[in-house]
Amino acid sequence: MSDTESAELETFRNETRAWLEANCPPEMRKPATSDADVFWGGRNAKFSSEPQRIWFERMRDKGWTVPDWPKEYGGGGLSAAEHKVLRAEMARIGARPPLSSFGIWMLGPALLKYGNDAQKKEHLPKIAAGEIRWCQGYSEPNAGSDLASLQTRAESDGDDFIITGQKIWTSYANYADWIFCLVRTDPTAKKHDGISFILFDMTSKGVSTKPILLISGYSPFCETFFDGVRVPKSHVVGQINRGWDVAKYLLQHERAMISGMGERGVGRPLGQIAADSVGTDAQGKLDDAMLRGKIASFDVDEAALAACAERAVDLAKSGQAHPAFSSAMKYYGTELNKRRYEILMSAGGVDALEWESERSKQGARPRAWLRTKANSIEGGTSEVMLGIVAKRILDLPGA
Amino acid sequence: MALVLTEEQSMLRDSARGLISDKAPVSHLRHLRDSKDPTGFSKELWHSFAEMGFAGLLVPEEFGGSGLGFMEAGIVMEEIGRTLMPSPFLATSVVAASALNRGGNAAQKSEYLPKIASGSLLATLAIDEGAKHRPLQTSLQAVRAGNGFKLSGAKALVVDGHVADLFIVAARTAGSAGERDGLTLFLVNPKAKGVAVERTIMVDAHNAARIELSNVEVNADSVLGEVDQGAALLDGVLDIGRGAVAAEMVGLSDEVFGRTVEYLKNRKQFGKLIGEFQALQHRAAELYVDIEITRAATMKALQALDADVAKAASAVAVAKARAGTTATRAVQEGVQMHGGMGMTDQFDIGFFMKRARVCEELFGDANYHTEQLARARGY
Numbered sequence A: 001m002s003d004t005e006s007a008e009l010e011t012f013r014n015e016t017r018a019w020l021e022a023n024c025p026p027e028m029r030k031p032a033t034s035d036a037d038v039f040w041g042g043r044n045a046k047f048s049s050e051p052q053r054i055w056f057e058r059m060r061d062k063g064w065t066v067p068d069w070p071k072e073y074g075g076g077g078l079s080a081a082e083h084k085v086l087r088a089e090m091a092r093i094g095a096r097p098p099l100s101s102f103g104i105w106m107l108g109p110a111l112l113k114y115g116n117d118a119q120k121k122e123h124l125p126k127i128a129a130g131e132i133r134w135c136q137g138y139s140e141p142n143a144g145s146d147l148a149s150l151q152t153r154a155e156s157d158g159d160d161f162i163i164t165g166q167k168i169w170t171s172y173a174n175y176a177d178w179i180f181c182l183v184r185t186d187p188t189a190k191k192h193d194g195i196s197f198i199l200f201d202m203t204s205k206g207v208s209t210k211p212i213l214l215i216s217g218y219s220p221f222c223e224t225f226f227d228g229v230r231v232p233k234s235h236v237v238g239q240i241n242r243g244w245d246v247a248k249y250l251l252q253h254e255r256a257m258i259s260g261m262g263e264r265g266v267g268r269p270l271g272q273i274a275a276d277s278v279g280t281d282a283q284g285k286l287d288d289a290m291l292r293g294k295i296a297s298f299d300v301d302e303a304a305l306a307a308c309a310e311r312a313v314d315l316a317k318s319g320q321a322h323p324a325f326s327s328a329m330k331y332y333g334t335e336l337n338k339r340r341y342e343i344l345m346s347a348g349g350v351d352a353l354e355w356e357s358e359r360s361k362q363g364a365r366p367r368a369w370l371r372t373k374a375n376s377i378e379g380g381t382s383e384v385m386l387g388i389v390a391k392r393i394l395d396l397p398g399a
Numbered sequence B: 001m002a003l004v005l006t007e008e009q010s011m012l013r014d015s016a017r018g019l020i021s022d023k024a025p026v027s028h029l030r031h032l033r034d035s036k037d038p039t040g041f042s043k044e045l046w047h048s049f050a051e052m053g054f055a056g057l058l059v060p061e062e063f064g065g066s067g068l069g070f071m072e073a074g075i076v077m078e079e080i081g082r083t084l085m086p087s088p089f090l091a092t093s094v095v096a097a098s099a100l101n102r103g104g105n106a107a108q109k110s111e112y113l114p115k116i117a118s119g120s121l122l123a124t125l126a127i128d129e130g131a132k133h134r135p136l137q138t139s140l141q142a143v144r145a146g147n148g149f150k151l152s153g154a155k156a157l158v159v160d161g162h163v164a165d166l167f168i169v170a171a172r173t174a175g176s177a178g179e180r181d182g183l184t185l186f187l188v189n190p191k192a193k194g195v196a197v198e199r200t201i202m203v204d205a206h207n208a209a210r211i212e213l214s215n216v217e218v219n220a221d222s223v224l225g226e227v228d229q230g231a232a233l234l235d236g237v238l239d240i241g242r243g244a245v246a247a248e249m250v251g252l253s254d255e256v257f258g259r260t261v262e263y264l265k266n267r268k269q270f271g272k273l274i275g276e277f278q279a280l281q282h283r284a285a286e287l288y289v290d291i292e293i294t295r296a297a298t299m300k301a302l303q304a305l306d307a308d309v310a311k312a313a314s315a316v317a318v319a320k321a322r323a324g325t326t327a328t329r330a331v332q333e334g335v336q337m338h339g340g341m342g343m344t345d346q347f348d349i350g351f352f353m354k355r356a357r358v359c360e361e362l363f364g365d366a367n368y369h370t371e372q373l374a375r376a377r378g379y
Helices: A003-023 A048-060 A081-093 A104-114 A117-128 A245-259 A269-276 A290-317 A325-351 A362-370 A381-392 B007-023 B024-032 B043-051 B069-083 B089-103 B107-120 B230-264 B278-307 B313-337 B339-343 B349-361 B366-376
Strands: A134-137 A153-157 A160-171 A178-184 A194-201 A208-212 A221-234 B123-126 B141-145 B148-158 B166-172 B184-187 B195-199 B209-219
Touching: A003 A048, A003 A081, A081 A134, A104 A117, A104 A134, A104 A178, A104 A245, A104 B107, A134 A160, A153 A178, A160 A178, A160 A194, A160 A208, A178 A245, A194 A245, A245 A325, A269 A290, A269 A325, A290 A325, A290 B278, A290 B313, A290 B366, A325 A362, A325 A381, A325 B278, A381 B278, B007 B069, B024 B069, B024 B349, B069 B089, B069 B230, B069 B278, B089 B107, B089 B123, B089 B166, B089 B230, B123 B148, B148 B166, B148 B184, B184 B209, B184 B230, B230 B278, B230 B313, B230 B349, B278 B313, B313 B339, B313 B349, B313 B366, B339 B349
Parallel strands: A134 A178, B123 B166, B141 B166
Antiparallel strands: A153 A160, A160 A221, A178 A194, A208 A221, B141 B148, B148 B209, B166 B184, B195 B209
């Protein structure tokens, strides 16, 4: 980096810091503690608080819901280095993301790479502005880890496809406005070759959803049914029957997203949270030596993973990243998040077992603990991730 | 600062790798071991290291060095780790040079640093006394005597101790074992009266020694830094050493892993390449992830040291703890996946296992550094 460049970046840092100080409400500078704290956008979106609305609107107006997307699509047009500065400055004050969105994390990157001009102009600005909430139609009852065996069919009818079939584990399908969906457009081709990636409105005739009650007592996932849904062929992203390329590219982003789940490095250290319930000895050490050791090992691994996540971004931006590296990160990040919640449950003891009470915030901790068990299943299981690393990165035979 | 190598750093890595893989493959260590080489490293190679600017890599330019940073030192250490090259680089060029540069007065710097940069002086830190690395437990006594001090006590795992021209000895000038106050660093001539040096042949065939000091007289000019206030200087120097050893362990782990994956792609049993078995594939993949995470943590620590040594402790603790567990796993999987061949002396894998064990103890093992992180975080 030249001196001029680093001076410009320093100016950007100072301006960003000042802007965030002036514009991020104090309430938005602590971690979200419930689902209501997270703003997902969409046609029926409601803000849970005034600070949430203010923070979202100010960030949206700067294009900073999607800081590195081009300005013409509602993004901030930031360079890689500027984006890193913004993230660091937001982390410095503990600022929450203003908008959570599968459109931002998953569909957006795929549209930027595979979408045509009309599709980009139609969908990206609405994602950036939080106007449309998206869901992902990938898994089916008989196509889980073996996703490419999916059976939902799209039959040609003039300029349209008629879509019939069923999806499962569709996150928040009951709240979503649109879906990005994998469908079989050529049942005679080999399983990877007859799939298309298509977009449609969830209010289309023939679409219905049914939430699935999970072990957490919540229903973040749905079964989604398509009964003769008519969708214009112009809604296919990329080429017809080449949807698997788009699907895989999107999965890399999904895996990067899931590996970043969990409250890494924010809030109070796990050891101090544990001290609240377990207590400390005369020297101030956690009064459970084995648990203390587990927490310390966790802290080491969590800090190391954070460095690796930072490095993965830097490698990607300098064109040195292996495309399958997100699978490695997804594997480790999800297993680590499960470890975190096992520790929290152990630390919480009896207090962490309450399922329904004000005191326990309606069992927030045990429900979150159970939720994490899905981390190593959704978006590709840990075993599938290890298989991808073995095959694509290590080039092991027959994997 | 991005966690990727710059163009200059890539060039440095390439030139270090070129020299080390050419002149000092694992067979070089094997030869030194089998011939019971009295020096324990190649003086000729050390000369080349000096000519390439590696010996004085951390020495400021005004003292004849290259004036580079810890990230660059880590790059060289990683390449050393790949071939297990025995070299004074760690003890002299990283640890001792940092101690002198950070703690030395003008006279001490101008006396020693140029000699380190030219490769003509070998120096080493003498810190450990017990079986485990516990810097604050230092009890080697330094009592005032006339204008100077008299030193008495023993040190173990003094790297390159039997070939060093200068010892930097951690001693207690006040207080008692376990206390931070009262530690002082001294420059001691190994040839001084009362110094006994015993070379200890170690499991990894790298240089180490036990030294014993009996009323060794040093003058007041031999104090490095301030009397009784050596702990802060020592913390920084040890963290620099830890970052460097972590980098060596990353190189070692990566090399063992590469050799093991190659073996999985070539060894056949049950009519198949053993790399086709999912049981081995998943273990190899897990190890790959472990190594990549440890590599990033180590780069992060080296960057933190470059930014401010005094604020790098937690990043260094994370790196050294991770490096310990990762290298241990890498060498164990390496031997296991090589099967019976992994148990033979003829195969190189065992050399990596032995060196990993020594690196784990050097400057604190994974347990020690995990404990340090817990303390730093207040639980």
